Amino acid sequence: MSTRLPTLAVVGATGAVGTVMLDILSTRENVWGEIRLVASPRSAGKLLTVRGEEVAVQALAPEVFDGVDVAMFDVPDEVSKEWAPVAAARGAVVVDNSGAFRMDDDVPLVVPEVNAEQVRNRPRGIISNPNCTTLSMIVAVGALHRAYGLTELVVSSYQAASGAGQQGIDTLYDQIAKVAADRTLGTRAGDVRAAVGELGPFPAPLALNVVPWAGSLKDDGWSSEELKVRNESRKILGLPDLRVSATCVRVPVVTTHSLAVHATFSTEVDADEARRLLASSPGVVVQDDPANAEFPTPADVVGTDPTWVGRIRRSLDDPRSLDLFLCGDNLRKGAALNTAQIAELLAAEFTAG
Ligand code: 2RA
Numbered sequence: 001m002s003t004r005l006p007t008l009a010v011v012g013a014t015g016a017v018g019t020v021m022l023d024i025l026s027t028r029e030n031v032w033g034e035i036r037l038v039a040s041p042r043s044a045g046k047l048l049t050v051r052g053e054e055v056a057v058q059a060l061a062p063e064v065f066d067g068v069d070v071a072m073f074d075v076p077d078e079v080s081k082e083w084a085p086v087a088a089a090r091g092a093v094v095v096d097n098s099g100a101f102r103m104d105d106d107v108p109l110v111v112p113e114v115n116a117e118q119v120r121n122r123p124r125g126i127i128s129n130p131n132c133t134t135l136s137m138i139v140a141v142g143a144l145h146r147a148y149g150l151t152e153l154v155v156s157s158y159q160a161a162s163g164a165g166q167q168g169i170d171t172l173y174d175q176i177a178k179v180a181a182d183r184t185l186g187t188r189a190g191d192v193r194a195a196v197g198e199l200g201p202f203p204a205p206l207a208l209n210v211v212p213w214a215g216s217l218k219d220d221g222w223s224s225e226e227l228k229v230r231n232e233s234r235k236i237l238g239l240p241d242l243r244v245s246a247t248c249v250r251v252p253v254v255t256t257h258s259l260a261v262h263a264t265f266s267t268e269v270d271a272d273e274a275r276r277l278l279a280s281s282p283g284v285v286v287q288d289d290p291a292n293a294e295f296p297t298p299a300d301v302v303g304t305d306p307t308w309v310g311r312i313r314r315s316l317d318d319p320r321s322l323d324l325f326l327c328g329d330n331l332r333k334g335a336a337l338n339t340a341q342i343a344e345l346l347a348a349e350f351t352a353g
Pocket of ligand 1: 215
């Protein structure tokens, strides 16, 4: 007896995350029948390669969801807000990578290594994928929480330009080209700003700089990105009262977000035990031998799937706290890969059922 493989739609197939998604769909085990590629009308007809075959992009319209079992959305919040319910009404389960539904009580926020069971709890037919900054740390933090019981997170992020999309990547490369030849830059206040010209999506120069800002301004000086780390960590871990303080910073890295994490638990912790525990956790790699310059950096982690963890230390002042440094590719696990993993859970459900 042959089983019909589910039909997948990839909405936003031409964007920065969509491009990584096509690569991921082409290299992971193939669990899909038809794959439909969908984008804005201006990309309609464009040919993209997925699973070694050229597929023509279709314009976003209600009918493209007819017969679709799972629809992945990698589009801006306002597009998801309008079109995810349309896809769900036409019978597709939506896996949405925007911020439109993440905090909706009727939409689960899923990281398969942490709360896979939530995939079935989807009254609106929509499942949300967390923000890339949360995703870059939560697999490792979730494993530590299961062992020790998390009570507080203090986090500083070092976020890559690609978190701001293709425009962020282009801006960083353009700025690097402008500053590369002048070895006097970075010695006088304002010289880098004058040299780079266009700031693109960033509020200050990114080349030769770090920028303590990502997202939009919210109450009391917090950024939307910092609130996402707090609210999403609480929801994914099922800890509505978790104490979380985040400072999100953009750094001149193309792709791969890093985070310095100070995590406090309800019991005393041991760094060697935490290292062993993390090393045996799915989706986590431990690289932690500073004597031999072994720790994760974005330049070495980019293009890989796991969360890389290093610099694991027990706090000198609190035996219940660990300090660690994490790196995760923000376009892979931070976006496309987690979406693909959620969709694969759905594919298994459809294929079994
Ligand atoms: C950023 N986390 O890095 C955002 C993208 N979703 O700007």
